[in-house]
Amino acid sequence: MSCPENTPPVTVVGIGADGWAGLSGPARDALRAAEVVIGGGARQLGLLPRAEVAAERVAWPVPLRPAVPRLLAAHAGRRVAVLASGDPMFHGIGRALAEVLGPERLRVLPHPSSVAYACARLGWPVEDTATVTLVGRPLDTLTAALHDGRRLLVLSSGAATPGEVAALLRARGYGPSRLRVLEQLGHPDRERVLRGTAEEWPHPPGDPLNVVAVDCVRAPDAPRLGAVPGLPDTAYEHDGQLTKRHVRAATLAALAPAPGELLWDVGGGSGSIGVEWMRVHPACRAVTVERDPERAARIARNAAALGVPGLRVVRAAAPAGLAGLDTPDAVFVGGGLTAPGLLDACWAALRPGGRLVANTVTLESEALLADRYRRHGGELVRLAVAHAVPVGGFTGWRQAMPVTQWSVTKQETAG
Numbered sequence: 001m002s003c004p005e006n007t008p009p010v011t012v013v014g015i016g017a018d019g020w021a022g023l024s025g026p027a028r029d030a031l032r033a034a035e036v037v038i039g040g041g042a043r044q045l046g047l048l049p050r051a052e053v054a055a056e057r058v059a060w061p062v063p064l065r066p067a068v069p070r071l072l073a074a075h076a077g078r079r080v081a082v083l084a085s086g087d088p089m090f091h092g093i094g095r096a097l098a099e100v101l102g103p104e105r106l107r108v109l110p111h112p113s114s115v116a117y118a119c120a121r122l123g124w125p126v127e128d129t130a131t132v133t134l135v136g137r138p139l140d141t142l143t144a145a146l147h148d149g150r151r152l153l154v155l156s157s158g159a160a161t162p163g164e165v166a167a168l169l170r171a172r173g174y175g176p177s178r179l180r181v182l183e184q185l186g187h188p189d190r191e192r193v194l195r196g197t198a199e200e201w202p203h204p205p206g207d208p209l210n211v212v213a214v215d216c217v218r219a220p221d222a223p224r225l226g227a228v229p230g231l232p233d234t235a236y237e238h239d240g241q242l243t244k245r246h247v248r249a250a251t252l253a254a255l256a257p258a259p260g261e262l263l264w265d266v267g268g269g270s271g272s273i274g275v276e277w278m279r280v281h282p283a284c285r286a287v288t289v290e291r292d293p294e295r296a297a298r299i300a301r302n303a304a305a306l307g308v309p310g311l312r313v314v315r316a317a318a319p320a321g322l323a324g325l326d327t328p329d330a331v332f333v334g335g336g337l338t339a340p341g342l343l344d345a346c347w348a349a350l351r352p353g354g355r356l357v358a359n360t361v362t363l364e365s366e367a368l369l370a371d372r373y374r375r376h377g378g379e380l381v382r383l384a385v386a387h388a389v390p391v392g393g394f395t396g397w398r399q400a401m402p403v404t405q406w407s408v409t410k411q412e413t414a415g
Helices: 026-035 043-045 067-074 095-099 114-120 140-145 161-171 243-253 272-277 293-305 340-349 363-376
Strands: 010-015 036-037 056-059 080-085 106-109 131-135 151-155 180-184 191-198 212-214 262-266 285-289 312-314 329-335 355-360 379-382 386-391 392-401 403-409
Touching: 010 026, 010 095, 026 080, 036 106, 043 056, 043 080, 056 312, 080 095, 080 285, 095 106, 095 403, 114 151, 114 180, 114 212, 140 161, 140 293, 161 180, 161 212, 161 243, 161 403, 243 272, 243 329, 243 379, 243 403, 262 272, 262 340, 272 285, 272 293, 293 312, 329 340, 329 392, 340 386, 355 363, 363 379, 363 403
Parallel strands: 010 080, 010 106, 036 056, 036 080, 131 151, 262 285, 262 329, 285 312, 329 355
Antiparallel strands: 151 212, 180 191, 180 212, 355 403, 379 403, 386 392
16 A cells, blocks of 8 residues: 555654653754654653644554555645654664655654664764664574674663573573663663673563663684574584585575575575575575475574574475565575476576576486586586595595586576
């Protein structure tokens, strides 16, 4: 649903815990001139003095996002102002409004964000501080951001979030991490800071308006997970169907993920390719298609444990299970290559300029890849990895099964 073209501009006013007193002159003027003010419930709308703002006050319903077009359409033709917490364009309502109305029909008057306030209080440079929001997102999202020595700001979804963050840090081997919870940032009287470590977090749930600052410290016995593809095989729960570490790193290099792109991981196995595609950047998306129910469940567990709970798992056989999926930017086929029509369906679905990578260890599937290489070009390589193992009192090489990999970019069609 979209709003009518004649909808007048909507003013979005960022407001902080300091309320009316913290607003700029233009922000106050916009609220005074509004006929309708839409905000996040009685608490936020209550920050506006009745003597200054005479507009009708409307609270956003829950869930908020689907209600945006309907609510704006209901007040079409009136001067509408929307209240937002802090900076409306930073994990705020401004994004949804821009998508519905178009940026040109918005006037945004930002307030300092909670991140700006938190970094000011902590003395942390904003550009060196990572931010993870847990507002409307799974707690496991935080896992992918955990690296020893990193500074994180976690945008809380409520009073319980600090305790949940502490529990996750303990579970992921970051119990020694230092936590500070900054509540009611910017409020002249109610701002406070709670301190502790994840291992011994002593505080009960406090104010729901809080930001959690984390100085990440990895416990000595916790596994180290790097920021590039090629995580240790031990990071995954699997039944043997796992693209091994060195081949996985080469496969991700050929797939070449970029922010915002969508991957199809066909024949997911343990989900390692989809998981590591999504770990490259928070905007990367992936769909794993896996017919075996136990493996599909295992993929979901691996995705949550490694910080990408948004990995979509489709439990179906390919190519039938590919029907209706969004057009991919890249496709990886790690299993089922001999299924009739699978490679052709993946190739047909791939957008021009997209990449396809397929791995195999069998002669039958290798013949298929050689045929596609002749037809479509690309690169056909054989990856061989050997590991040093004890041989009596000495050391020798144990060769893993070689993997044949075909990678290709679909050419743009002539217009």
